[in-house]
Amino acid sequence: MLLAGILFSLGLTSLLVRRNLIFVLMSLEVMLNAAGLAFVVAGARWHQADGQVMFLFILAVAAAEVSVGLALVLEIYHRVKSLDVDELSKMRG
Amino acid sequence: MITLLWLIPALPFASTLVLVLLGSRLSRRAVAMVGVGSIGLSAVIAILVAASYLGATPSGGSFTQPLWTWIDVDSFRPQVSLYLDSLSLLMVLVVTFVGFLIHLYSAEFMIEDEGYSRFFAYMNLFVASMLTLLLANNLLLLYLGWEGVGLCSYLLIGFWYRDPANGRAARKAFIVTRVGDTALSIGLFLLFTRLGTLQIQDLMQRASTQWAPGTSLAAAAAFLLLGGAVGKSAQLPLQVWLPDAMAGPTPVSALLHAATMVTAGVYLIARTHVLFSLAPSAQSAVAVVGACTLLLAGFSALTQWDIKRVLAYSTVSQIGYMFVALGVGAWGAALFHFVTHAFFKALLFLGAGVITNALHDEHNIFRMGGLRKELPLTFWTFLIAGCSLAALPFITAGFFSKDLIIWDEWSAQNGNPALWTAGMIGALLTSLYTFRLIFRVFFGPLGLPVTKRPGYRMKIPLVVLAILSIVGGYFKQPLLAFLHSALPSTLEVHAGALTEIRSETISGLLFFVGVYFAYLFHLQKRNLADVLVENPIGRMLHQWWFADWGLDWIYDKVLVQPFIWVARINKSDFVDAFYAGIAWLARLSYRGLSDTETGRVRWYAASMAAASLLFIAIVLFK
Numbered sequence: 001m002l003l004a005g006i007l008f009s010l011g012l013t014s015l016l017v018r019r020n021l022i023f024v025l026m027s028l029e030v031m032l033n034a035a036g037l038a039f040v041v042a043g044a045r046w047h048q049a050d051g052q053v054m055f056l057f058i059l060a061v062a063a064a065e066v067s068v069g070l071a072l073v074l075e076i077y078h079r080v081k082s083l084d085v086d087e088l089s090k091m092r093g
Numbered sequence: 094m095i096t097l098l099w100l101i102p103a104l105p106f107a108s109t110l111v112l113v114l115l116g117s118r119l120s121r122r123a124v125a126m127v128g129v130g131s132i133g134l135s136a137v138i139a140i141l142v143a144a145s146y147l148g149a150t151p152s153g154g155s156f157t158q159p160l161w162t163w164i165d166v167d168s169f170r171p172q173v174s175l176y177l178d179s180l181s182l183l184m185v186l187v188v189t190f191v192g193f194l195i196h197l198y199s200a201e202f203m204i205e206d207e208g209y210s211r212f213f214a215y216m217n218l219f220v221a222s223m224l225t226l227l228l229a230n231n232l233l234l235l236y237l238g239w240e241g242v243g244l245c246s247y248l249l250i251g252f253w254y255r256d257p258a259n260g261r262a263a264r265k266a267f268i269v270t271r272v273g274d275t276a277l278s279i280g281l282f283l284l285f286t287r288l289g290t291l292q293i294q295d296l297m298q299r300a301s302t303q304w305a306p307g308t309s310l311a312a313a314a315a316f317l318l319l320g321g322a323v324g325k326s327a328q329l330p331l332q333v334w335l336p337d338a339m340a341g342p343t344p345v346s347a348l349l350h351a352a353t354m355v356t357a358g359v360y361l362i363a364r365t366h367v368l369f370s371l372a373p374s375a376q377s378a379v380a381v382v383g384a385c386t387l388l389l390a391g392f393s394a395l396t397q398w399d400i401k402r403v404l405a406y407s408t409v410s411q412i413g414y415m416f417v418a419l420g421v422g423a424w425g426a427a428l429f430h431f432v433t434h435a436f437f438k439a440l441l442f443l444g445a446g447v448i449t450n451a452l453h454d455e456h457n458i459f460r461m462g463g464l465r466k467e468l469p470l471t472f473w474t475f476l477i478a479g480c481s482l483a484a485l486p487f488i489t490a491g492f493f494s495k496d497l498i499i500w501d502e503w504s505a506q507n508g509n510p511a512l513w514t515a516g517m518i519g520a521l522l523t524s525l526y527t528f529r530l531i532f533r534v535f536f537g538p539l540g541l542p543v544t545k546r547p548g549y550r551m552k553i554p555l556v557v558l559a560i561l562s563i564v565g566g567y568f569k570q571p572l573l574a575f576l577h578s579a580l581p582s583t584l585e586v587h588a589g590a591l592t593e594i595r596s597e598t599i600s601g602l603l604f605f606v607g608v609y610f611a612y613l614f615h616l617q618k619r620n621l622a623d624v625l626v627e628n629p630i631g632r633m634l635h636q637w638w639f640a641d642w643g644l645d646w647i648y649d650k651v652l653v654q655p656f657i658w659v660a661r662i663n664k665s666d667f668v669d670a671f672y673a674g675i676a677w678l679a680r681l682s683y684r685g686l687s688d689t690e691t692g693r694v695r696w697y698a699a700s701m702a703a704a705s706l707l708f709i710a711i712v713l714f715k
Contacts, residue, residue, distance in 0.1 A: 016699050024694075 001041050007034035021076065021083040025069045032062045094145035098158050098175050100138050101185060102224035104131045109218040116210030125200040128213030132196045132220055136189035143182055154178055154578030155294075157230055171291055176230035180579035183428060183572070184227045184360055187435045191352045192220045194554035198443050199344035201550040202450065206342075212252060216348065219245035223353050227360060231291040232281050235361070239277065239325065242354045243270050249349060250341040262340035269334040273324015277361075280317030287314075297367035306371050315368050315375030318361060319382070326358030328416055329386040332409045333645050336393075339401040343446030346401060351408050351438035356431050359415045363424055366580060370422075377507055380420025384515040387413030389642055391522030395529065396639040399456045400445050403530050406641075407482060408438055410519060414498050417516065421508040423501035424580035425573040430494035432572070433565045437481035437491055440558035444475035447551060448534060451543045458530060463539035470552055472535050474559040479531050481562040483524035483608070486601035490565030495520065497569065500596045513596075520600045524607025532615040 011031035018024055036058040043051020077083060108131030116124060146156065159174035177185075196216060203212050222241025229235035244267075251263030285291055287310060288299045304311040322328070327335035327350075338350050349355070362369060362379060369376045387410045394406035411434050418427035449456055451468060465472045481491035499516040502508045547555075573582070637643060689700075 012702055016695050016702075019695075 001038065004034045004038040004041060007031075007037065010034075019084050021073050025066065025073065028069075029062060029066065032058055032065075036062075094141050095151070095156055095177070096158065097138050098142055098156070098177055098228070099160060101135050101142070101189065102175075102221050102228060104135045104138070105217040105224065106221035107131065109214050109221060112210050112214035112217065116214060119210060121204065121209050124210040124213055128210075128217055129193070129196040129200050131217055132189060132193045135220070135224070136186075136193045139182075139185050139189045142177070143186055146177065146182055150578075159230075163233070168289065169285075171231050171233040173234060174230040175228040176293065177228065178579040179575050179577075180360075180363060180428065181227050183432065183576065184356075185224060187432055188220065188223055188227065188353050191435050191439050191558075192223075192348060194557055195344050195348045195352070195439060195443065198347075198446070198551050198554040199342070201548050202344055202446055203342060208252065212249075212342070215245055215248045215252070216345075219249065219349060219354070223357070226357055229293075231293060232284065232296070233291050235293075235364075236278065236281060239321070239357060239361075240274065242349070242357060243267065243274065243325070246270070246338070246349050246354055249345040250338045252341050252345065256340075259340040262337040266334040266338045269331050270324045273321045273331055273358075276317045276319075276324070277321025280314055280321065283310075283314050283317060293364060297365065300371060301367050304371055307373060308371070311368060311371040312374050315365075315372035316378065318365055318368065319375055319379055322358030322361045322416075323382060324358075325361075326355050326412050326416070327409050328358070328382050328413060329389060330644065332386060332390065333641060333648065335409055336397075336402050336405040336641065339399070339405050343401065343442055343449065346405070347439045347442030347446070350405065351442050352435040355408060355412055356415070356435070359412065359419065359427055359431055362416075362419045363428060363580060366419075366424055369419070370581075373507070376420055376422070378420070380417050380502075380507060380512055383413045383416025383418075383420055384512050384519075385413075386410065386416065387519040388515055388522070391519050391526065392638045393641050394526040395522065396635050398459055400448065400458050400461075400530065400534065401442070401456060403458070403526060404438070404441050404445060407441075407523065407526065408434075410523065411438065411482070414495060414516065414519065417502055417512055418498040421501055421505040421512065422581075423498060423505045423508075425576045425582065426494065426497040426501050428576055428580070429569060429572055430498055433481065433490035433494040433562070436558050436565050437478040437489075437562040440474060440478035440555060440562055441482065443551070443555055443558070444471050444478065447471045447547045447555070448475075450547070451545050452541045453544055455541055458533040461534045461540040462537040463535070464543070465535040467539070467543045468546070470555065471547070474555040475535070476531060477559045478562050479527045483527040484520060484600060484604055486597065486604065488563065490562050492597075492601075493566035493569050496593075496597045496600055499600055500593045503596060504593075517600060517603060521603040521607050524604045525611050528608045528611035529615045532611055536616050 008031055011027045011029075011034055014027035015024055015031070018027060036055040039051040039054040039058070041051070043049065043054075073083065108127050111127055112119075112124065119127070155176060155178035157174055157176050159172055161173050163171045163173045196213075199212070199216065203209055206212060219242060222238045222245060224238070226235050226238025226242060229238055247263045247267040250266050251260045253259050254263075281291065284296060284300075288296055288303065290296055290299065300311065300314075324331045335350055335355065339346055341349075369379065390406045390409035390413060394403050394410065397403045397406060411430070415427040415430050415434070418424075418430060447468065448461065448464065448471065451464075451471075452461060455461065477489070481489035484492040484495045486492050499513060499520065502516045503510065503513040640646060
């Protein structure tokens with residue numbers, strides 16, 4: 001459980017610190033897996049199958065997210081020739 | 094013939110329209126023709142109407158001419174309709190006739206003024222409003238006329254608008270009379286909600302059937318109407334506007350502030366006399382107000398140096414007499430005094446106009462003198478009017494009307510010796526200040542030289558009014574009998590030790606006493622008056638009276654200054670500040686929110702994380 005917490009906060013930190021979109025996606029992946037880990041551990045602790053079911057869901061979501069995200073990254077790279085998140089800020093209120 | 098009634102107010106009104114629309118293109122001659130002619134025609138029609146009224150008096154002594162329905166909302170259906178009975182007929186005759194003479198006079202008086210057509214437009218509008226007021230069959234139409242004369246009075250007092258002092262006087266007149274008008278309008282609301290109509294005759298009938306005498310509602314309504322009358326007729330405590338209203342051209346003072354407009358209050362009370370009979374407290378208030386006013390104004394008139402202000406205070410004082418007469422229930426006497434007062438006071442003002450015109454716009458009576466030889470016609474007519482005002486026994490009109498009032502103050506149903514005494518002191522004061530004026534202006538060594546003499550258009554009105562000021566008094570009995578159909582006759586109940594002849598003798602003696610003292614102080618030993626003013630008490634009284642008993646000062650301190658103070662601190666508008674605050678808050682939050690829209694994805698992520706942490710924390714540690 002502690003490991004899951006550490007992983008999650010590591011993922012969050014790198015999400016906030018990194019500027020490259022690829023790394024952002026990677027850290028998102030880390031956070032998802034941390035959450036999954038937490039579910040599995042919790043399922044094992046209380047002898048419930050729900051945790052593993054939730055983890056399968058998370059895997060599916062993560063796979064879908066990564067494929068869409070990578071497709072978007074490719075498209076963005078084609079357009080702006082950069083993967084820096086801060087340089088992509090074209091939406092100013 | 095009587096159906097021509099509607100033309101009486103319509104003609105001056107039409108002439109106003111003509112003058113307003115075409116005034117700048119007409120020659121002075123044409124303007125005078127239109128302006129004076131319309132009032133002249135009105136006067137002729139008024140005489141025709143009067144002739145046919147007298148020839149074949151309509152049943153009930155009144156004639157109603159409905160013109161059209163003004164407003165039609167559910168049960169509120171005031172009509173524009175004219176009502177003629179002996180009361181309104183008398184007033185209309187006086188207003189059109191005196192008005193015509195004054196217009197004729199002003200045709201010459203104002204000839205060099207650049208606002209010639211503007212002047213006649215205002216004057217005609219004034220007469221039209223006054224006639225509407227007099228002929229109105231319901232109180233709403235009366236109120237329209239009432240406000241109309243108020244407006245014209247404002248316009249005419251401030252006629253020479255380039256001088257800020259005139260504008261100030263005009264505003265003062267307008268605002269002070271507005272105080273009364275507000276009371277009047279509240280009174281109208283009260284009457285309408287309680288009695289369901291504003292038709293004067295219906296109203297009086299319903300009031301007398303639905304309200305018992307002395308009920309608080311009747312008293313409230315009567316007091317509110319009295320408030321309106323007090324404002325318009327310049328009675329205590331709202332008389333402060335009238336002396337300042339002398340800033341206007343002299344014919345204006347003659348027409349508005351002596352002959353017609355200020356008597357609107359008298360007319361209103363006489364018109365609604367049923368209501369006042371139902372409210373004895375209000376009626377005695379009328380008498381008390383009148384008595385106080387006539388005394389205060391009399392003392393103030395003694396100290397003024399401006400010829401027109403002396404006359405202004407005498408007007409206030411004479412209207413005080415009319416109010417006393419109304420208050421004691423001597424309705425006919427009040428109207429009789431109104432008629433004679435219209436004649437002699439208009440004459441006095443017109444005479445004063447001749448004098449100030451001749452002396453290069455000099456108003457100070459202490460710089461005048463010896464005009465008896467220089468302006469003989471003005472002197473004789475002024476003297477006649479002065480005698481009439483001061484009630485020279487058995488010759489002048491003023492004697493008959495004023496002594497009738499003084500006698501009624503003693504003998505009428507609400508009369509009492511205190512009112513009678515006030516009337517007597519007032520009579521003494523009247524002859525004192527009138528002859529003070531006459532001795533200062535016409536006798537003694539020659540003051541300023543005469544530079545201009547009146548032409549025929551100014552002389553005719555003087556002569557006609559002088560004749561009327563004398564013969565007017567001999568119509569006492571016919572006039573009172575004529576008014577009998579509209580107003581209840583006076584009940585003389587408290588004869589007691591005093592008879593009418595004795596009362597008249599006393600007031601006649603007082604006239605001569607007044608003349609003698611005026612002679613002593615202002616002709617024979619002129620330094621005697623100065624001695625009187627020089628000692629401390631005399632000086633204090635003099636200043637106090639000169640400033641109209643300090644009423645202006647009190648109003649300034651009690652009402653005007655705090656108002657200005659409140660206005661100043663509320664310059665930024667308290668109520669508005671609340672709404673401005675809402676707008677400011679919205680703008681602030683908009684700024685704050687728009688600043689967070691940086692477009693930096695990582696900041697968004699961070700704030701989402703922080704917020705979810707916060708919410709989880711709230712849920713966990715609640």
